[in-house]
Structure formats: C-alpha cells, structure tokens
C-alpha cells in the first residue's frame with residue numbers, strides 16, 4: 001500500500017554521523033511511517049543507539065537531512081519533540097534517590113507549564129501506567145534500590161506517561177525476564193495497533209524482534225544492510241551477513257511467528 005505523506009514521520013536522506021573523527025553512521029536513507037513497530041538490529045557498535053539518538057534529536061547529523069513530519073528535525077523546539085517522542089535509554093540512570101512514582105511522574109514534564117503541577121488526569125494516567133507496568137507495588141521505593149529489570153519497567157512507564165506518538169526503545173527489555181519481556185512488548189504492541197503509536201526499538205534478540213516488529217532495519221558497521229517487512233528480511237543469509245553466524249529461520253506454530261536458531265560457523 002502506498003503511504004500518504006501524513007503517514008510518514010521520519011525521512012532520513014544520506015545521513016552521516018561521526019564521533020569526532022570516528023565515522024559511526026554512513027549514507028543512511030530511511031523512511032519511517034506512523035503506526036508501525038520497527039526493529040533496529042545489528043552487532044555491538046553497529047550504530048543502533050546512535051541512530052535512535054539522531055531520531056530524537058539528541059545527536060545531530062554531520063551530513064544529510066533528517067525530517068520529522070516534513071520539518072527538519074533541527075527546526076523543532078526540544079519541548080515539542082519531547083511531547084511527541086519518548087526514549088527509553090539502554091542504561092537508565094537516575095542519580096538521586098527519587099521514588100519510583102516521582103520518576104514516572106517526570107514523564108509528564110514536557111506537557112506541564114513551568115510552575116504547574118500534575119493535573120488530576122495526569123495523576124490518573126500515572127496510576128494506570130504504573131499498574132500496567134507492574135511497578136505500582138514499589139511506588140515509594142527509591143529507584144536506586146531497584147533491580148535492573150525493575151528499573152527498566154520504571155523507564156518504560158515514565159516513557160508511556162509522556163503519552164508520546166513515538167516510543168524509541170533502546171534494548172529496553174534486555175534485563176527483563178521472559179514473562180515481563182513478552183507482556184510489556186505485547187502491551188506496547190496493543191498501543192501500536194489500537195492507538196497508532198509508532199515504535200522504533202533497538203533489539204538484539206532476533207526472536208523477540210520476529211514476535212514484535214512489523215519491519216526490521218539491519219545495520220552493520222554503520223550502514224543499512226537490509227530493511228523491510230520482518231517476514232521478508234529475517235532470512236538466514238541476512239543474519240549470516242550481518243552477524244557472521246549460521247542461521248535457520250522457521251515458522252513456529254506455538255509462538256505463531258518465525259523463530260531463529262543459530263550457531264557459529266564450522267571452524
């Protein structure tokens with residue numbers, strides 16, 4: 001189906017990015033549409049986090065253009081972007097001993113005036129999201145005293161409370177047990193289908209990506225190797241090229257999606 005212009009959120013054209021003199025991303029051409037879940041995959045250091053940083057304006061391209069809703073990203077006000085785009089970072093750190101509830105409430109900041117506090121509606125949203133994420137049971141605990149997985153659930157809750165049109169997830173389920181990974185991804189996916197949320201998720205687990213993502217973008221050494229609908233691009237030869245492992249992809253009736261198995265190539 002042809003996408004209308006209004007469905008398109010990001011357009012990246014020939015984007016390059018370097019840290020000082022170290023090139024990290026090169027010649028990135030990408031169009032991302034609303035109401036879909038995209039997975040960004042690739043080996044360690046291939047540029048996934050950097051690409052997410054570029055999408056939300058935390059980093060600026062050295063070359064090329066990034067447009068969000070047809071306007072150059074650099075022309076957007078930071079606050080306007082924060083009202084639309086929420087990032088769950090790979091390494092969620094809160095320096096001070098804020099309580100879990102206080103941290104989740106921070107997600108409302110982009111929507112509040114300078115000296116205004118949370119409305120009744122805002123409090124209700126915080127309550128609902130904390131219950132959905134299963135973090136309501138430790139609302140008054142300091143975030144510094146949570147396990148890695150509990151902290152990740154708080155980070156996702158804070159992002160959802162932001163009520164964004166886009167959720168950027170940077171390995172946001174890497175510390176979660178299987179039940180919490182699947183249930184949180186399913187909950188997010190319901191928002192993609194039901195409310196038109198757009199998700200861009202850097203993800204290492206190919207099977208979770210197969211389960212969760214409509215489209216995949218494979219990066220290697222800062223370049224896009226392959227992109228397209230998950231069922232079309234999650235193929236053994238792509239996995240072998242990107243990761244250097246041998247792979248098999250098969251339909252799995254039990255999980256109702258494709259599943260990947262892999263092994264090191266014979267020596």
Ligand SMILES: Nc1ncnc2c1ncn2[C@@H]1O[C@H](COP(=O)(O)OP(=O)(O)OP(=O)(O)O)[C@@H](O)[C@H]1O
Pocket residue numbers: 019022024042043044045046047048049050051202
């Ligand atoms: N702040 C920084 N300063 C300098 N180099 C950086 C910085 N952050 C990342 N890099 C380098 O940029 C490259 C891409 O890093 P990035 O974090 O985007 O990769 P990634 O694909 O997300 O990796 P991983 O799967 O390990 O999380 C790496 O070589 C990394 O060492």
